[in-house]
Amino acid sequence: MQLNAGCELSFEAKAPTPLILMLRPRSGAGQWIVREEYQITPAVNVTEFTDMYGNLCQRVIAPTGPFSIHFSATVQTANEIDVAPGAPYTPVEELPDDVLHYTLPSRYCQSDQLGDLATDITKESEPGYDQAEAIRLWIHTNVKYQYGTSDASTSAVDTANKRVGVCRDFTHLGISLCRALNIPARMVVGYLYQLDPMDLHAWFEAYVDGRWFTFDATQENPRGNRITVAYGRDAADVAFTTQFGPMDLNNMKVWVEAADKDEDEKKPDGVTTDSASVGSNNQNEASQ
Structure with a gap:
C-alpha cells in the first residue's frame, strides 16, 4: 500500500539552539520512498549526515523564537510483515x-x-x-x-x-x-x-x-504498512529531536493515510500526539 505520512513540530527557542533531527525515512526493506517534502520555518542552514545505524539525520540551529518543522512523504509499504514460527536461534x-x-x-x-x-x-x-x-x-x-x-x-x-x-x-x-x-x-x-x-x-x-x-x-x-524512520539500541539512539539548549516543544501532529483516497478515508488534519510516546532528547536538561 502507498501511504501518505508526516508530522508537524512547533517549538519555541529561548536562545539559538543546535538540534539534531531524525525525521526522514529512507528506502529499504519493506518500503520505498516515492516522494518527500521537508519544510523548516524560518529557513535555516541544514546539513545532513548518516549515523552509525544508517539513519538519516539533519543538523540545524534554531533561532530564538518560534521554530517549526513540517515533514511529509509518500511511501510504498509492505502490506504484511514476515513471520517465521520455528525459525532457529542464531548462535x-x-x-x-x-x-x-x-x-x-x-x-x-x-x-x-x-x-x-x-x-x-x-x-x-x-x-x-x-x-x-x-x-x-x-x-x-x-x-x-x-x-x-x-x-x-x-x-x-x-x-x-x-x-x-x-x-x-x-x-x-x-x-x-x-x-x-x-x-x-x-x-x-x-x-x-x-x-x-x-x-x-x-x-x-x-x-x-x-x-x-x-x-x-x-x-x-x-x-504491515509500517514506515521505518530509524533504528537503534534504544530510545537514546532514535529520538526524533535532540536539542542542545533551552527550547520547548509546544505541539506535535502526526498523520498516516492511504495515498489512494478511494481506498480509504480522507486525510485527517493531523492528530495532536504525546511526544513522550517515542521521545526526544533534551541534552540541556540532561546535563543539569
Whole structure:
C-alpha cells in the first residue's frame, strides 16, 4: 500500500539552539520512498549526515523564537510483515559483526537484570523466533498501554515492575528480554497505518535465523504498512529531536493515510500526539 505520512513540530527557542533531527525515512526493506517534502520555518542552514545505524539525520540551529518543522512523504509499504514460527536461534559466534552489539545492555534496556523473567516467559518455547514471539505476546497480555504513566527516564526494568507504559516502554522491555536470551534486538521508530491512537510509533526487531524480524507488543496480531524512520539500541539512539539548549516543544501532529483516497478515508488534519510516546532528547536538561 502507498501511504501518505508526516508530522508537524512547533517549538519555541529561548536562545539559538543546535538540534539534531531524525525525521526522514529512507528506502529499504519493506518500503520505498516515492516522494518527500521537508519544510523548516524560518529557513535555516541544514546539513545532513548518516549515523552509525544508517539513519538519516539533519543538523540545524534554531533561532530564538518560534521554530517549526513540517515533514511529509509518500511511501510504498509492505502490506504484511514476515513471520517465521520455528525459525532457529542464531548462535552468538555466527552473528555478523554489526549485529553483535545488539546483544548487550544499553541505557534503557538492562538485559543483564531480566534474565530470570526472560527464561520464565520462554520456558516452553523453542530457541529463536518462538522465544521472541513468546516475549511479544507476554508483554501484550501483561503490560497495560496507558499514556502519562512513564517519562524519558523510564527503563525496561521499571516497565517490568510496573507493568504499564506506552509503545516506547513495550519496546524497551521486548528488546531487553530478547537480549537476556542472547537474541540480538533493536528499537525501530516510525509510522504505523491505522494506529490507534495515532502517534509516532515504536516496535522492536529480533535477529534470528540470520535476519531481522518485526515484533510489536502493542498490537494483537502481526501488521504491515509500517514506515521505518530509524533504528537503534534504544530510545537514546532514535529520538526524533535532540536539542542542545533551552527550547520547548509546544505541539506535535502526526498523520498516516492511504495515498489512494478511494481506498480509504480522507486525510485527517493531523492528530495532536504525546511526544513522550517515542521521545526526544533534551541534552540541556540532561546535563543539569
